[in-house]
Amino acid sequence: MARALFTLLILVALATWAAGQHPGTAAAPAPEDQLRLLRANRSLIGNLVSEGVEMANTSHSTAARVEHCRRASRSLINAILQAAERGDAERVVMLTNLFGDFVRDGLSPLLEEVKARIDPQSPEGERLGVIQQQARADLQELKLTLTTGAVRDNQRVQESLKQLDELTPSGLPRPTVASPATN
Amino acid sequence: MNCQTVQNQILALPDPRDIPAALQQHVLHCAACHAWAQQAARLEALVAQLPVPPAPGQKKDALLGELISAEPLIQPPARLTALYRSASDSRRFLRRNTMYLSGLAAAILVAVAVYSFTPRPHRHQHDEVTxxxxxPLLRKIVHGNTALARADSLPRKLEVLAQMADDIAADTRGMARIASGDELRDMAGWYEKIVKDGLASQARELRKQPVGIPEAEKTRLLESYAARLQADARMTEQLLQEVPPESQRALRRLLEAAREGEKTLRGQ
Known part of the structure; x- marks a missing residue:
């Protein structure tokens, strides 16, 4: 009796422990899901590959590299806006998280680095100012869509929005050049 | 037969209470030997009544060891014996400490349950994405772009581009049986772009770079990425005969890009 009780307790404890775990990385999707995801992301991946290769082919710490980086982020925003328009909150959350990571770890530090190295009054500096303004406008457009669009009531979309809030003003500081250009 | 001989023979008997007929004759007529025989018989009876002390703990193992050293025909299952002894000890331990162990298990259960159901404020939002x-491929490409945005050296760019090419090639092969020809052609196009416009271009830059990286290091780097492209080509080639014709066309494009890239990286 005692042995049975003891075994049961151990099993319950193990089951509870296992249930409490959450995977660090998601397992590979099933083939049919992979196909669906490929179709949904085909155009986005194509754009990201092109901009990635362009980034590799431009010199470090140049406005040109920031430009390609900002275009990559714009591709992500376009995909988010499309998903938001369809009311696809899950996709919005997934893409917004990726966008947040990309801006926080890629675009923002690159912008800061390049800004620190070039003269803001030089043609390169002015170009950088415009790109920075565009990046900021992109982010504002995204936040506006997520707060007013079809997915605004989704709890997880709202959580993703909080992540975007952390990107400003430190992630994308206010531009020094007041240009209204957006894309 | 004198008395000493008779008494010695009585002592040598397996059981002095059972005197053989050859000695009986003398014992019955000799008072001294009769008393000797009675004393020996009484001593034997007393010895039989003595309590037997328990054998030492390792005595059985020692005895078995001796038997084994004599190479018996049947070897005892030594591991089973040890396991049996260990299991027996464990059972005894569990039986004696059931209450404590049950308490410990219950405490662990409660702790695990509390941990599991406590909301963790720092949990990253990515974990919650269904x-x-x-x-995964999109995530890898975004991470690749993030790395390329910050890549400040040719070796770092090569490393990131090679990883992106590997990821795309692996996914293309994985989708070769289920995706349409158009979709596979797109994937092969991504691979081709990264290899031709990215990797090969950076490899040429690396060769031209006059300072910073020793020639031997450049060769080693480029050779390692060429070997990865070679592996991509080999795995794609193996798959060619197993997929539909329209998928074969896309895979051939990937195969050609891998071979061309391999040649460029090797400076051929």
Missing amino acids: QAEDY
């Missing part, structure tokens, strides 16, 4: 929308 797998339904999480596309």
Whole structure:
């Protein structure tokens, strides 16, 4: 009796422990899901590959590299806006998280680095100012869509929005050049 | 037969209470030997009544060891014996400490349950994304772009581009039986772009770079990436005969890009 009780307790404890775990990385999707995801992301991946290769082919710490980086982020925003328009909150959350990571770890530090190295009054500096303004406008457009669009009531979309809030003003500081250009 | 001989023979008997007929004759007529025989018989009876002390703990093992050293025909299952002894000890331990162990298990259960159900404020939002929308290839490409944005050296760029090419090639092969020809052609196009416009271009830059990286290091780097492209080509080639004709065309494009890239990286 005692042995049975003891075994049961151990099993319950193990089951509870296992249930409490959450995977660090998601397992590979099933083939049919992979196909669906490929179709949904085909155009986005194509754009990201092109901009990635362009980034590799431009010199470090140049406005040109920031430009390609900002275009990559714009591709992500376009995909988010499309998903938001369809009311696809899950996709919005997934893409917004990726966008947040990309801006926080890629675009923002690159912008800061390049800004620190070039003269803001030089043609390169002015170009950088415009790109920075565009990046900021992109982010504002995204936040506006997520707060007013079809997915605004989704709890997880709202959580993703909080992540975007952390990107400003430190992630994308206010531009020094007041240009209204957006894309 | 004198008395000493008779008494010695009585002592040598396996059981002095059972005197053989050859000695009986003398014992019955000799008072001294009769008393000797009675004393020996009484001593034997007393010895039989003595309590037997328990054998030492390792005595059985020692005895078995001796038997084994004599190479018996049947070897005892030594591991089973040890396991049996260990299991027996464990059972005894569990039986004696059931209450404590049950308490310990219950405490662990409560602790684990509390940990599991306590909300963790720092949990990253990525963990909450359902797998339904999480596309590993997209995530890898975004991470690749993030790394390329910050890549400040040719070796770092090569490393990131090679990883992106590997990821795309692996996914293309994985989708070769289920995706349409158009979709596979797109994937092969991504691979081709990264290899031709990215890797090969950076490899040429690396060769031209006059300072910073020793020639031997450049060769080693480029050779390692060429070997990865070679592996991509080999795996794609193996798959060619197993997929539909329209998928074969896309895979051939990937195969050609891998071979061309390999040649460029090797400076051929």
